[in-house]
Amino acid sequence: xxxxxxxxxxVSAGGTLVLAVATFAAVRSANTAARTAELSLMxxxxxxxxxxxxxxxxxxxVWSDSHFVRLDGGxxxxxxxxxxxxxxxxxxxxxxxxxxxxxxxxxxxxxxxADHNEPTTFRxxxxxxxxxxxxxxxxxxxIRELDDPTCHxxxxxxDERRSFAIDLLYGDQEGGQRVISxxxxxxxxxxxxxTQSGRHWNIDRPDPR
Numbered sequence: 785x786x787x788x789x790x791x792x793x794x795v796s797a798g799g800t801l802v803l804a805v806a807t808f809a810a811v812r813s814a815n816t817a818a819r820t821a822e823l824s825l826m827x828x829x830x831x832x833x834x835x836x837x838x839x840x841x842x843x844x845x846v847w848s849d850s851h852f853v854r855l856d857g858g859x860x861x862x863x864x865x866x867x868x869x870x871x872x873x874x875x876x877x878x879x880x881x882x883x884x885x886x887x888x889x890x891x892x893x894x895x896x897x898a899d900h901n902e903p904t905t906f907r908x909x910x911x912x913x914x915x916x917x918x919x920x921x922x923x924x925x926x927i928r929e930l931d932d933p934t935c936h937x938x939x940x941x942x943d944e945r946r947s948f949a950i951d952l953l954y955g956d957q958e959g960g961q962r963v964i965s966x967x968x969x970x971x972x973x974x975x976x977x978x979t980q981s982g983r984h985w986n987i988d989r990p991d992p993r
Contacts (some may be wrong), residue, residue: 796917798825821969829956831883833915833965836874840920845872847926848910855922860969864942869935872924873950873967873979877915882957885923891949891966892937900964900985905963923952945971949982962987 840857851870855861861872871890877883888905907925915921927935941948947970955962966982985991 786929790852818864823986825931828989829881829958830879830961831877831881831915831917831954831956832879832913832963832984833875833883833952833954834878835979836876836920836922838874838955840874843874843922845924847924857920858978860967861924862942862969862977864939867928867930869927869930869942870939871926871950872922873952873969874920875915875923875952875967875979876920877917880917881961882917883915883921883954884959884960885909885915885952885954885959887953888923888925889951889953890934891951894947894949894968894982900951900966903953903964903987906951923950947971953987955988960988 817954824828836857836859838856838858842857843855845861846852846854847870849868853861853870853872855872855874857874859874861870863870886907887903889901889906909925913921913923927938929935932941938948939962940946947968950967950969952965952967953962954965964985964987966984967979968982970978970980972978
């Protein structure tokens with residue numbers, strides 16, 4: 785006949801094992817729930833910029849030197865003076881969270897450059913630009929030093945009315961989920977410029993492709 789103490793020990797060990805399994809399952813379930821909640825929160829904050837629609841209302845843009853223009857939906861603004869190049873894009877936030885633009889990077893070869901430059905090389909915005917979720921907005925900047933290396937190709941591209949691209953670096957209102965979106969600037973007629981979305985790259989999370 786089995787010793788009572790041995791049976792009690794076995795029963796106690798079995799109970800401990802069951803408790804350990806139950807605790808592991810509960811912790812795992814809690815971690816899964818927390819991760820799901822985190823992903824849901826991040827998705828709710830996630831921005832995604834695209835070109836604005838032609839039906840979007842016009843925007844009034846003002847630069848620090850009091851240069852101002854009216855920018856219609858779906859358009860870009862490009863203007864080269866003797867000492868400044870003004871640039872602007874009509875954009876729309878197709879994401880679910882506020883977009884905050886951090887910087888920009890002009891690109892000469894629109895279709896032959898399949899990748900983006902490092903975010904650390906982007907030009908920093910002179911002021912923060914906020915674009916609400918589901919709303920149209922704009923991006924604007926200027927190059928005020930015409931000896932800037934970018935002007936060596938951008939100036940002739942403007943004069944000859946050739947397409948070029950602008951990569952925008954932006955993120956959510958918490959400073960994360962950064963994305964680089966490429967906008968192609970296309971001449972339209974003698975004076976106007978259109979913009980269209982190119983590609984999007986996720987910086988802080990896996991790319992979808």
